[in-house]
Amino acid sequence: MKIPLITEIQRFCLQDGPGIRSTIFIKGCPLHCPWCHNPETQHTEKEFYYHSDKCVHCGKCVEVCPSGASTMETSADGKPVLNINRSKCAGCVNMSCIEACPTGAREAVGQQLEFDAIIKEVISDRPFYKNSGGGVTISGGDPLLFPKFTLEIAKKLKEEQIHVGIETSCFAKWEKIQPLLPYVGMFLVDIKSLDPIKHKETVGWPLEPILSNIQKLLESGANVRIHLPIIPGFNDTNKDFEAYVEFLRQFVEYNIHGVDALPYHVYGESKYRFLGRHDEYQFKNVKNMPAGNLKPLVQALKAAGIKKITIGGMVGMGGDKQKK
Ligand code: SF4
Ligand code: SF4
Structure with missing residues (x-):
């Protein structure tokens, strides 16, 4: 079943x-x-919420992602910006980015x-x-x-x-x-x-x-x-x-x-x-x-x-x- x-x-x-x-x-x-x-x-399928107001741009999610779905970039005024390309996200089994995020900015949607x-x-x-x-x-x-x-x-x-x-x-x-x-x-x-x-x-x-x-x-x-x-x-x-x-x-x-x-x-x-x-x-x-x-x-x-x-x-x- x-x-x-x-x-x-x-x-x-x-x-x-x-x-x-x-x-x-x-x-x-x-x-x-x-x-x-x-x-x-x-x-x-599994998805995740990204709460931008909680993100401190630490880059930990970028380091652990096996698909390169997240990248840290810099805006025109020199501020860090987290880009998430959901089309690259494979929704990896453990959703490593959620585990790695220290602030709860990433939240799993769907539990088995x-x-x-x-x-x-x-x-x-x-x-x-x-x-x-x-x-x-x-x-x-x-x-x-x-x-x-x-x-x-x-x-x-x-x-x-x-x-x-x-x-x-x-x-x-x-x-x-x-x-x-x-x-x-x-x-x-x-x-x-x-x-x-x-x-x-x-x-x-x-x-x-x-x-x-x-x-x-x-x-x-x-x-x-x-x-x-x-x-x-x-x-x-x-x-x-x-x-x-x-x-x-x-x-x-x-x-x-x-x-x-x-x-x-x-x-x-x-x-x-x-x-x-x-x-x-x-x-x-x-x-x-x-x-x-x-x-x-x-x-x-x-x-x-x-x-x-x-x-x-x-x-x-x-x-x-x-x-x-
Ligand atoms: S769920 Fe997995 S593949 Fe998707 S962004 Fe997070 S770490 Fe990368
Ligand atoms: S790990 Fe969390 S706080 Fe750090 S950049 Fe990623 S989403 Fe933002």
Whole structure:
């Protein structure tokens, strides 16, 4: 079984499912949404953050790098400058530069943990889950990129009587999703757009399998909560809102647990910079979307009979969801 790299196991989460939860962020996602707030979870390979404000230009990382990915140069005004050429970085096994850095200016993104260590870590908060009706959410990235691992984690946690949530785009073969049904208490599914052309062009993969999987989940009696990330200039028009309402209206009688309308926020931008990928971030001058912009969508969903709708996540109206 391939165990993905884990970027973080975040404790005391309140927005990734019911109650107090621990969220396992796995590294790797099939989609490439240009607004992604967790770019460190997009690629399956190890990466590192470079925090320039902590760098003292000691050159230790340059000395240990086997690929010549870092060089120390001098600026026009005589100051030392560290250049990092990520295309040369082989993400060497031990990431020697991180070990060598005395100030924490380099930080590894993605840890290879043992299966048992992951389980041990998340079950340590069992009393909090029990008292709050919470549990563990597997997020990312997308857990369905590693279906065997996700299934084994879900099985083990179910055995431990811990509620399991999965946060996913649902872009996977149904055969990878179906085995999860007995073990997963809630599927938190993102729908990026209901326009098939826009979806394919922007996130790189077709919409149809996602909608078909959502339908199958609901028809199977799974508990599904829908996430609608609303992105300026991509899916924030009345036409987009109407499409969401019409699509979700047909599932009112099913086990749809609710809908979270998630306004775009800028919190992910600094991560692109730390990863040396700021050039690819297309939302540089875009501001946080006011929660009020989503009120027409919420009202229309309510009128269609959908219950338990939030703006910003499950903890309630008005807050901003930090992840995804
Ligand atoms: S991870 Fe390895 S190859 Fe990449 S910059 Fe650091 S030392 Fe060099
Ligand atoms: S080892 Fe750390 S502090 Fe020294 S030059 Fe490299 S990144 Fe900067």
